[in-house]
Structure formats: structure tokens, C-alpha cells
Amino acid sequence: MVEPAETKKLVLIIDDDESVRELLTFLIVKEGYRVECAVDGEDGYQKAERLKPDLILLDLMMPRYGGFEVLRQLQAGGLTRIPIVIVTGRYTDRSTADMIRQESNVVDFLEKPLKPNVLGATLERVLKSRAQGAA
Numbered sequence: 041m042v043e044p045a046e047t048k049k050l051v052l053i054i055d056d057d058e059s060v061r062e063l064l065t066f067l068i069v070k071e072g073y074r075v076e077c078a079v080d081g082e083d084g085y086q087k088a089e090r091l092k093p094d095l096i097l098l099d100l101m102m103p104r105y106g107g108f109e110v111l112r113q114l115q116a117g118g119l120t121r122i123p124i125v126i127v128t129g130r131y132t133d134r135s136t137a138d139m140i141r142q143e144s145n146v147v148d149f150l151e152k153p154l155k156p157n158v159l160g161a162t163l164e165r166v167l168k169s170r171a172q173g174a175a
Contacts, residue, residue: 049167050074052093054084054110055127056102060152064097064127064159071160073167081105085113093122095166100128100140111143123147123166127154 051073053064058079065075076091078084082105088096096114100107107126114122124145129152141149147166150158 048072048074049094050076050091052076052078052087052091052096054078054081054096055099056080067156067159071163081110085110088114088119088122089117096122096124097127098124100126114145120145125150125162125166127152
């Protein structure tokens with residue numbers, strides 16, 4: 041039996057790089073989840089507020105509103121229950137990565153280029169159950 045689309049868990053991707061958004065969308069849909077995308081932090085925060093996704097994949101380095109600003113807004117806006125996986129292409133030293141992981145809603149930290157199997161395992165672990173219909 042195929043699960044209705046509206047009951048599948050929703051993942052919000054906030055990343056300014058179109059090719060990254062396309063790749064992540066492909067991988068996440070393949071895992072059996074719904075996806076919404078945002079092109080920058082401001083768009084991402086507005087979509088997070090409106091959609092209340094089950095998980096956010098958040099790029100740190102974006103123009104205008106960066107990932108840190110989005111994190112702060114989500115916390116100030118009462119959206120601290122939405123788990124966030126930080127996805128960054130910038131080398132991050134261990135102390136900075138550990139500091140980011142200390143944020144209340146940050147559940148993981150992944151570096152680009154992402155390995156599909158690592159992303160899949162992270163989605164499954166964070167969302168606690170694999171969506172039906174996943175390959």
C-alpha cells in the first residue's frame with residue numbers, strides 16, 4: 041500500500057545553491073519523504089514558520105540571512121522542536137562544529153559533498169521511522 045503524500049514526513053531544504061537543492065531533493069524523495077526548498081535564509085524561515093516541517097536541512101553559508109541567523113530566528117520564533125541538520129561545504133574546525141551541535145535543535149552536522157548513504161541514515165535516525173514506499 042502506498043502512503044498518501046500528505047502523511048509522508050516533510051523535509052525543508054534551505055540552501056542557496058540550486059544544484060545542491062536538486063541533489064538533496066532527489067535523494068530525499070528517493071528515501072520516501074516529501075521535500076520543500078528555500079533559496080535563502082529569509083525564504084527558509086518563512087517556509088519553516090508556515091509549513092512546520094519534520095526536519096530542516098540548513099546550509100550555513102548563504103547570502104543575506106545565513107544559517108546562523110536562521111537558527112537564531114527559529115529559536116526565537118518558537119520553532120525549537122523542529123530538528124535541524126546543518127549541511128555545509130565550508131571546512132569547519134572541530135570546536136566550531138561542536139559549538140553548532142550545542143544548539144538545542146541541531147541534531148547533526150554534515151559536510152558537503154554529502155554521501156547518499158550517510159544522508160539516508162541521518163534522515164532515518166532523525167525522523168525515527170523510514171517512510172513507507174522507500175526503495
